[in-house]
Amino acid sequence: MLVSPTPPASAFADRHIGVTAPADVRAMLDRLGYAELDELVDAAVPSAIRMDGPLDLPAGVGEEQILAELRGFAAKNTPMVQMIGQGFSDTHTPPVIRRNVLESPAWYTAYTPYQPEISQGRLEALLNFQTMVSDLTALPVANASMLDESSAAAEAVLLMRRAGKASPTAKAVLDAALFPQTIAVIRGRAEALGFEVEVADLGAGLPEGELFGIVLQQPGDRGAVVDHAATIAAARERGAMVTVIADLLSLTLIVPPGEQGADVAVGSTQRFGVPLFFGGPHAAYLAVRAGLERSLPGRLVGVSRDAAGRQAYRLALQTREQHIRREKATSNICTAQALLAITASMYAVYHGPEGLRAIAERVHAHARALAAALAAAGIPLASASFFDTVVAEVPGRADAVIAAAAAAGINLRRIDAGTVGVSTDETTTAAHIAAVARAFGAAEPSAPAPGAAFPPALARTSDYLSHPIFATVRSETQMLRYLRRLADRDLALDRTMIPLGSCTMKLNATAEMEAISWPEFAGIHPYAPAEQTVGWRELIAELERRLVAITGYAGMSLQPNSGAQGELAGLLAIRGYHRSRGEADRTVCLIPASAHGTNAASAVLAGMRVVVVRNTDSGHIDLDDLRAKVEAHRDQLAAIMITYPSTYGVYDTDVHEVCGLVHAAGGQVYIDGANMNALVGIAQPGRFGGDVSHLNLHKTFAIPHGGGGPGVGPIGVAEHLLPFLPGDPRGGGATGGAAVVATIFGSAGVLPISYAYIALMGAEGLARATRTALLSANYIAARLAEHFPVLFTGESGLVAHECILDLRELTARSGVTAEDVAKRLIDFGFHAPTLAFPVAGTLMVEPTESEDLGEIERFIAAMIAIRGEIADVAEGRCPLGDSPLRLAPHTAEALLDADWDRAYTRERAAYPVASLRADKYFPPVGRIDGAHGDRNLVCSCPPPEAFA
Template identity: 50%
Template sequence: MSSVGFGMGCQTRSISVEALKPSDTFPRRHNSATPEEQTKMAESCGYVSLDSLVDATVPMSIRLESLKFSKFDEGLTESQMIEHMMQLAAKNKVFKSYIGMGYYNTFVPPVILRNIMENPGWYTQYTPYQAEIAQGRLESLLNYQTLISDLTGLPMSNASLLDEGTAAAEAMAMCNNIMKGKKKTFIIASNCHPQTIDICKTRAEGFDLKVVTADLKDIDYKSGDVCGVLVQYPGTEGEVLDYGEFIKNAHANGVKVVMASDLLALTTLKPPGELGADIVVGSAQRFGVPMGYGGPHAAFLATSQEYKRMMPGRIIGVSVDASGKPALRMAMQTREQHIRRDKATSNICTAQALLANMAAMFAVYHGPEGLKTIAQRVHGLAGVFALGLKKLGTVEVQGLPFFDTVKVKCADAHAIADAAYKSEINLRIVDSKTITVSFDETTTIEDVDKLFKVFACGKPVNFTAASLAPEVETVIPSGLIRESPFLTHPIFNSYHTEHELLRYMQRLQSKDLSLCHSMIPLGSCTMKLNATTEMMPVTWPGFTDIHPFAPTEQAQGYQEMFNNLGELLCTITGFDSFSLQPNAGASGEYAGLMVIRAYHKSRGDHHRNVCIIPVSAHGTNPASAAMCGMQIVAVGTDAKGNINIEELRKAAEANKENLSALMVTYPSTHGVYEEGIDEICKIIHDNGGQVYMDGANMNAQVGLTSPGWIGADVCHLNLHKTFCIPHGGGGPGMGPIGVKKHLAPFLPSHPVVSTGGIPAPDKLQPLGTIAAAPWGSALILPISYTYIAMMGSKGLTDASKIAILNANYMAKRLEKHYPILFRGVNGTVAHEFIVDLRGFKNTAGIEPEDVAKRLMDYGFHGPTMSWPVPGTLMIEPTESESKAELDRFCDALISIRNEIAQIENGKADVHNNVLKGAPHPPSLLMGDTWTKPYSREYAAFPAPWLRVAKFWPTTGIYLTAFLLQPCRLNL
């Protein structure tokens, strides 16, 4: 037996407390620059340290002393965060919900869950503005449009909207536009979902429309002032009605018909287009997208070719590339609100692309026959339930046809609902004597037996659902049964095994550049790390499987998270209250302005409708203001890109009696911390207005300053920018709004579930309903919550500092090669900067688009192009990109500058050069002939790193801009 001695020659050393700290702290994983790199980068910019650079950049007059949280100040580690989120998920009670109202449980096919929803190759892509490196998701979105077009029976569909309620409001605006604003009444049938009705009422105020809600039998058009009518098919209480004569009557009176519909029902019901509907809206949620306590879900809007130019949102179309081959692209009104501003048809610039892709893949996976089978099964279960209730005799079943929702009349609806609750079942109480029960894909025949016991009211049930099944026949009238085919394209009939679908999704993914490949340096769009720990809770059943209208006591985990997140956001922004309801940045802009509008109205200032907007403001700002019925007064900028304060002062004083708001972005869209921002806020307040701050550039404020501290009254936050919700190929997004105390009573409300908040005195009214779900896209809020809680106050402050450092480091590296357009008073930029390319048009015939396309050959997505200044690139590196990646991107731009120089000195042809030929897809490089004056090798491999990892554009430059097929797949 041997022993080990610890005496002779043994060295002792103490263990520091630092060495015992957890190894999975998060900020060092998110904030990429190491302390040593931070110092060297700051020195290269002419400053001794990171802090001295920040001090020179952010005006001291608006600096915060520090950021400190009451919770999570130190930041949780990744393992602690996962444990905390598990505890919250456990506090949510997942009952079996039969509430319906546009939300249904669904089976998310695991192959789609793992390979799209949980896959950064799909959720970190940017909006497909650069089609050459986005062909995969463009095809998937075209699949989505085809799905919607086929099921609705209308030829045009967009690539998704935010939710069903706001899609209906967009359709209402379309009806108003079709009538050129000459008819100011919009009728909504009382069989529509209550949240949809309230959203339309809210939206109508800004358009000066009158919304009338009426029973179908009472609708008439005698006033001659009706632009449109909205009906539900099937109705909110389940009824399936034949709208054929109703639509003919509406058309005879010059009224457009909008139909809110259900995609699964449309696999068996006659399509709205065949009934004569002009516009069809709805949600694709039940096509494999979790309920998630309300969202995000892909909505849809379909219409005829006649109204395509009035459609909101994005449309994917088929064009032709330089080789003559079909290629997909975004088409018509692409980001039109940045071009048409207050004349835009909508302020929407966020779709729900990730969720639309999931729904499209659900349809691809199941195919038309699989979807019919699901629908028939759901309808069959509803039929069995209705028959069983009739046999029980304890309640009365409505006599109207239904698809998946059975309406029940009873003596005491609350007593039955309470009995169901004890069995962990949620039913919809319509009134004291009416209940509806909605069935979905996840309902089983055993579930129906449980429902029988609830509705038996203590009586024995001497039959089973299975025993009743053979007796059940369809209750849908023969004239409303769908006979037309749908989803006939081979894509929907080829990939019904998991192996084949997996390969199809992978083929599409491989065509798209995402953050998996390289940085996406888009100014204003803030493409930063979406950490895996942040994403994990989003697919846990405790968060995914809760109906948004379930009793709040079943969602205590969600409610705790909402409260915590609200407190954190209030601390970060300097505001007193937050609403989490707006489910996109543009929706947040609109909500913020409507809060201001409601505030002025409560004070009797109905006339205050002037909104001052600097020309440097975000492109969506004028469109949002127009939607609120505001008159827009534009003010210019000075030579340094700052708001012209004297011009703004004159505008505010000239409109003093009618001034409602100022919309301002800070730091400015030009990438500068304007010194006079506090003075600007004071000018507006002195003239009776409120200050709305666009939160798009919040990534340069957190921990250093805040909207509330600067002087803003309301601000929306793009959680998909500053707070790490991924862009998802063009959505989801979130745009919650924070307000000062005096505006809190006017925050959004909801007709179905109380959103809490500060009780308002009788005379003060909330602005109304902004989104279909009470807390917007609740399922993605864990991402931002997790990010903030893991970063802690210091980590978040450091993130802002490093974002500023990275931008200044890149600007310094590039300034020897390109003019940097705007700088602050000390010569620094904010978290983003603008590279001026305008001179190259004269010296080399090169446009910004040429540089952006050549960057694809280097493996990068182009920066924001020609906005806010034409002929420029706006670059935002974010804090989560490493110095090595920043250098690689700078090296690419410097190399491109040398390529431009080759044109300038005559060594390269001005028309036929490597920039004009970019990007260079494999089909071009591997062709039999090569007629370019430069080598194939240099076209494909202009930088050393491309030999190690090369992302290939899948199509070349576009020859045409017109659409061959504007909406759908073509056989």
């Protein structure tokens, strides 16, 4: 019998890792002066933190094997017709959008649009999203997405608290009709920050006491559509602000929050073509009235102009970003849900206002048909005013009704022993409604009479989605070309290396991505019965086990859906631990000056006080200053947050001493896992001093960045912190920590990617990836050191997985800035490295293990050529204002200008190195004027004539 040979364990790793040819490895090591790769690693990584042996993980498998394994997990899930509701609705993702956005590397491998000139496609798509949300909510300013509905509602409460005029002792009041998971998330945030939250039936009037804000929901938890105008007016009369959590599809039929006087609207856009994904990732939205723009959390796409006066898009009001404002940031959000927001925006473009309204009317008609059938059978309803959710009173029969529906393949919501909820959606059919009616013991429904199941006064009469983009892309041909045109305006990882320090833009292999859109994974409701989600739970449990093996911690929570949410969850676990020991006064969080900006913002949101620890000139933590700060705050010390390797890109040899000083004072050690790409397989933060770490699955573990989300930021914790991991936002579960998002497993839909990555790489492949990342970063540092000083190195003169190129002295001599270099790199076809972080005037470069030597050399050649152009300016051969550096990037239109009068040739502008002649990317716009965009804030789609 013929037996197929098992593929070698390194087969996938050899495709994931860019530098695999022995000759290439040899050449790079020779340049660095090391005989073997392990010798380089031994020199770079302190022996005191090294693992004793290999990771406790299986050997790597082949692509066919992992797909079969994932099929096995998927087969253990039970796809049903999902009529549970609660903010999660099934939907039809138009295939042209699924294949050309969700499954397209041109969209999912893009980075956050901090370099707007090479991000015009995704920025336009996000501007469409903002316009869609603004129109449907009737509020003038909407951001470019939030992480999920419940955390967005919590952000809205914090916005009302800081933007209002109430005293610090004022409280927030939540209507009892909010979804329970949203109430839980808001309460968790409020408890950490020390302000009161009251839950009340606001239909009966506002409670006594000073209020800074109220939160309403439309439709409510039990489906009721309510006229909130009087409640909103009463709140405004008492000086309180108002947030409405609104179902976006319902706003095509129902009076929107802005027209009822709300200050803020939040909600989910999931039902706009984004699969259920067992709870996420889904793009939430947040919109505000005029005057609140500068209090808005998250990212805001705005319209500005480039150097030639063309309309151009960029992220507006960027000083709100937490890496700049640190502990003064209004939010710790570092990841939106850009890819899912783009999907939702394209769904609106595809259907247009008429199509969306038709979908809403069909959803509503099915709900009305069911309500009529139940009423005819004498079954009382919780509300006669509803949009898509009918709640029926069936004393003592809820379990029987739900079981009968399940036997017909339909999931309903069990509210209690005598109450059942049914939510219709875009996928609901007449057959589904008939089966549900039979489960209740009612007769088959007939078509409902014309009209609506809510008061005429609540019917929407205003227009929405009136911009031409929502009326001109109708055929699939038009949609396909629109998506391609936008993608072609961007630079993503499918075109070029994205050498961003601290962001680890590595390969997101197709085999890893393939399973996420399978119906057995994508079509599962997050609140489906556990027996229907066995495959999901087994995959998640095994992923947690493997992450525990990698990190050395005792347990893991996959709930946080961004790195910043992971930071918050980890700090809340530390806070809960101290309080459980009667040490509630431990509220000081030490943070090195070099730390990621989200660290400080997360600490503030966790109710901690930030104390900054100095760094030395060599980039290390100043131990003398640390000792002084520990001693000064010994009785109040909650934690220290350190990034390892440090944000400066080096392995600190004194990490054990740092951890020991804090532990001796009773504090906990939070190790930011953003740089885990330099540790996997060679060191474990849970073993060298950490009590808690978050991981960025969207970086180290191959979930794609998606242009600024999706992300997953799970936390690993030591044994004593296990009871304080994030809890189930709907109650139950073994842990008692505060929930940070609406579902217990957060953005579960993308977890198969990381599971597949770890399984494909295996223990040896993961360690080899880390070693290769160190080799590539050190090779770049060595090759460029004579042209750009490398700012920080370890004791052996080596860096970790990234290096900082110091341009400050060159800037002083020539006037050429790090931003000039970033823009000129666009002409070479590169995304810029991380600009001005963690040190102003520098570029931080991380090649990742996925880049081959040819691409690395291409980047090095570009940087050397740019260094020559800097020399031309510094030595007086070319004035800075007339140099290709200051006038970069160069568009095709600029190069074709008949009046070209620049001090350099068109050829030098477009083809500064010969290889570009074979494959040239031209940016769609020139350098963008950011200040103009902030002074003249426009954050919805401008009219077409603006581009004339």
